[in-house]
Amino acid sequence: MVKKTLLIIIIFFLILLVIKNYKEYQRLNFLNEEYLKEKDKINEEIFLLKEIAVNLEKFRLFFEPIYLEEIKKLAAKSEIFKNNTYTMLINNLNYLTVKPKKNDLIVFSNFRMFLAEKEREVRNKLNNLEINYKKIKDRRKERVYRENIIITSGLIGLLFLVNVFFPFKTKNEKIFNNYFSLLEVLKIVKEKSDKYLEKITNWENKIIEFKKAWEHFSGSQDLENIDNYRKNFTYCLLNLQLGLLQKDYLLINKYFINFQQMKEKILNLLIQNKSQYLNNYFKESEEVINFLKEDLIKLEKIIGEIKNYEIKK
């Protein structure tokens, strides 16, 4: 329970960190977009100021209203000229067209100075923007990088802890698990075998009774056989159990073969001695043998897997 809680807490923090990291990425992208937008705007402003300066010069030289119109158009696009205080400069130029005063240098020089100053301001703004952007970008990148390291370390740590708390199944462990399932099967087999042995004992008692009642029954040899089989069967099962507990493949294999042979012998003995009197016992015993057969199929499958593993190893 403690292990699971610890893992859940780690996973929860990792998820929080991943969300934070993702947001940081988004902010970084947003910052980049904002920067590019602002940069474009400033560049456009510089371009407009230059274009206005060119047209101003043309207007000064040729005094054609077309250049003034161009200046007005460009000024309308510019953010700087949206401020009312600068409309005066345009008005001065307008005034010149109404009352032409060729070479009115003050108006032109004021305008040129204004344009030069604004261009300088805008360029400074661009520089500052670039510096600030770089600073923020570096800071955020560093944060993202740091978070990435924490997330990666966290994931590795999490994987390690999961492996420590709930080990991953390797091929070797799979085989061990097979041994364990084999042990489970053996338990079932043993349980059924115990019942089976019990029935043999009953049968043995019945034979004794039978022998007493009908002296002509020639079963003395069978009594000995039954006793032998019961003993063999018990020791065979004990060896199988020992082999399974100690994961001794050779021992399991040896006694598994033994177990199969013994089962056949017992089956034969039952068939040979079939009589009306003992019919019920045989019937019950055969049922048990059928159960045993099913378990044997399971056992064979698992032993086959273990054999394959041994060969590959």
Place this chain on the structure above:
Amino acid sequence: MIIGKSNFLICGIGEGEVALSIYGIKEILWDVKVYSLPQVSDYIIGIFADDKKLAVVIDLVKFFGISEENKERILLKFKTDEILVFLAVKDVKEIIDVKEEEVYPCPPMFSSLIPNYYISGLIKKEERFIPIIDVAKILAHEEIKPYTMISK
């Protein structure tokens, strides 16, 4: 001393039963012929060959001085890297799981036949008290020790 859970072989010696840890016990053999050895202690009942290696057979019934004759001779093959020996018992009844809490220290004079020195604890299972025999102590017995080494 056991920690957690261990498996024990419950064997009959004489009228009683004892528990042996399955550690080192590699196989249970029955219906085997043991060849007797001359001029050895009576509990070394002979020699037996397994996997082309010869080893002595020690009769636990006789070792503990239990008068009953051990006719059945069920052999427990005890093998480690350096030791190979067969322990003869009357019969092997079962292999049981024993939890730590089911093992009790042996009280003084628990058995008149088995010295306390060879009993490492008592297993309490379903109203039965089964002494755990320390095989290592038996094998360290000065008369047995020279016979237990694996023949090269």
